[in-house]
Amino acid sequence: MKLFAVILSLASAVSAIWPNGPLVTDGRYIRDTTGKNLTYAGTNWPGHGEVMVPEGLQYQSIETIVARIKSVGMNAIRLTFAIQMIDEIYANGGQDITLQKAFTQGLGQANGVKILNQVLAKNPRFTAQTTRLQVFDAVARELANQQIYVHLDNHISRGEWCCSGTDGNTWWGDTYFNTANWVRGLAYMADHGKNWTGLVSISLRNEPREATNNARLVSTSYNWQSWYEFMKQGASAVNKANPGLLIFLSGLSYDTYVTPVFEGTNLTPGSAKFSFGDFPGYANKLVLEIHNYETSINSCSSLQNNLFSKGFKAMTSAAKNVFPVMLTEFGFQMDATTWKNTYSTCLSTYLPAQKAGWTIWVLAGSYYIRSGTQDYDENWGLLNHDWSNWRSPSYIQGQFTGMVKNTLS
Template sequence: MYPVKLVTLFLSVVWLLSLGAITVRGVSGPGAWPYTPWSTNKAQVKNARGETVTIVGANWPGAGETMLPEGLQYSSARSIVERLAQAGFNFVRHTYATQMIDEIEEGAVPGKDVTLAWALKNGLGLAAGTNVLAQVLKNNPQWTAETPRMKIWSDIANLERDNGIMMHLDNHVSKPMWCCSNTDGNAFFGDRYFDIARWTRGLSKMARWAIDHPNVASMSLRNELRPVEPATAAVEYSWTAWASNVTAGANAIHTANNNLLITISGLSYDLTLAPITRELDLSVVDQKKAGTPPVYFRIDDHAWHEKAVLELHSYDHKGITTPCDIIEANLYNNGFNALGITPPLGCASGPTSSTVDPTGKVACYPAKRLTPVWLTEFGQKQTDPILHLNTCLRDFTVKHKIGWAMWAAVGSYYTRQNTADFDETWGLFTHDWSAWRNQTTFTGWWMQFIQQMSPTNVEKPQAASPPPKLSSVP
């Protein structure tokens, strides 16, 4: 028999855990924001209290040559995070490069991170890096030239936590650079810079890093997988190859940190997951030769089946004028059917053998499994009128309470495509990160869009005011 005091202590710990009064490392539990870990239940993401949560976010690039979040030479990290929080964003998709982890694991002292000074000078060149370093330190005096790079990422994660924002880790590229093209060496598993072993190692390391940050509830496998050009026999761009590598990557994350949601992107620059949501035989989709064994990707076959979230992107580079009903039907077929929503009005009355019926409506097909789906990239030049596609996307996501992250919370880049201090016209911020690039559009469209998504159940409760001090106690 256990001593009475030991039993009492054990029961007290169990009781405190049930209330969330004791925080398990890496999660906040049901008693404290952000109520992690998050999990999936059919087509919904649930927090530790069982509430359905909806992300409303923006992308903050950090996968460029310095492998640091952009903008720190113009603004403090605190100011950037506070501005995003005040606008109503509850989620930031941070892009990063696998090489950031490689430089820790394969450096002169394996396991030792590089410094802020080294990251800037190596990424920008000695002269430019030295100049930008001085600017970063002026705006962020809490850091020094010797601050490890991942310490900066941790500080930003903590700032976002304090301001009610979830941090999402997006493996954007392997070799740091502007993304994306078919010829950049980062396109698909086995491409010139896309070493699969380093990729899975990077996922594992970042998943472990997330354990110290309860507001990191999710991370991606890879951004915008796409064909490799010129095509090479060494890289098989196919759904079959996608399935085996996605499984390996998800296993790496889940083994390292089984609290994390894992977002799974598709092919063709993440425009489609059509054969995945329908659980088709991928060997047939890939047009493999007769007699090839069937290949199926079924989320329920894996240990992380309650952590899987699908993600898709949608952009207009051609001036799309297609009616929103048809756009919604195509979104449905490309993967949003996994939400279990009613087929959009742009769908034909029933699946047909043709892609489009005589009325112009699309043949739509239901998903085999209900799974959450997020729209993790869409956007446009901030100085242009709102695109028709983005109006359709807003209406679609609001109607179905679909989580999203727009591109991008940025004003300029340290460097991009060999241009120093590159101005980002698609960015929400002005070049110097001091204000919204288009105040009228931001308040009249983006902020209204954010507000239309409420409530999200990601809102951070305001801290209660301390009780007044009493001069005497009766």
């Protein structure tokens, strides 16, 4: 019996290898294969812009950026991508396009070549013939090396800055939001990510929202009933392609609420209700996510009440349908004082107290291009313009590092 116990203990030790996946949900918790509760404390690394390559590589190496993330204890990255990237792969006979084409296509010939050369100088493993997905692969590989979970996020269909009500990416059937291509793209990335050690989850769509310039689309399908049908399609495609992944469901109105899902009320205008049975064989893979940008709020109790009623109630026994919930976007200007306001201070205590996962917007100190401006400075970025240091060291030292530690403790 002693020998059996030793063998069992050794087998358990061998199997408990990071990331200890696949992860599953258990009521309000996410658990790994050892049964341990897992909570995300991380940030967003955009890769969905016009170039469709993870940002910042013209300024720093992948290893340097990941080491900076790890230095404050973060354990997760929400890595964004555009469906256009997969569409172009299919249009190119199944082959991804090169970095040379990606940068010139996204930035123009002159500046595209210039920025690409800077990327190659900082990341000499790449060449002009390296593909976009090979860069994603390298980012995922280094995140795994430093034991940081990857959460993929389909941020948009056409590669560009997100989001508005008139960008053509708002809702299924909008100008650039082709439903079949979206399902195909999710399945493609879920399957491709099987080679990423640290990939544990995927969001089906960032910030579904009303198309303010498309009254017909709004009147015919912008509702919870249609949302449910689309989410079931996307979830099924992901699960078939990669059964190991957790699947995040985002709500309406820029993903600010998922109330009907956990309350079990009618998915209007129909009478159907959310049912875990509609996700056969993977009901224990579903997580809810919401976003919150109430940056000017001056009452912590009001902010907490909003977060609870719009999402985090799902983590309690008061919910009809209990889920883990994550705040996958929140953020504010990174300077010496904004982090001291009610919004930031309240979130820094509320989220750890709930043991709720989160990813702050945004890691990026700058973008290759945003809304037509190249080398756009991101004053909400955790990192400074050239990604070499924290933009607001006082925030990192005064609040953020403690928030990470308290979330994960």
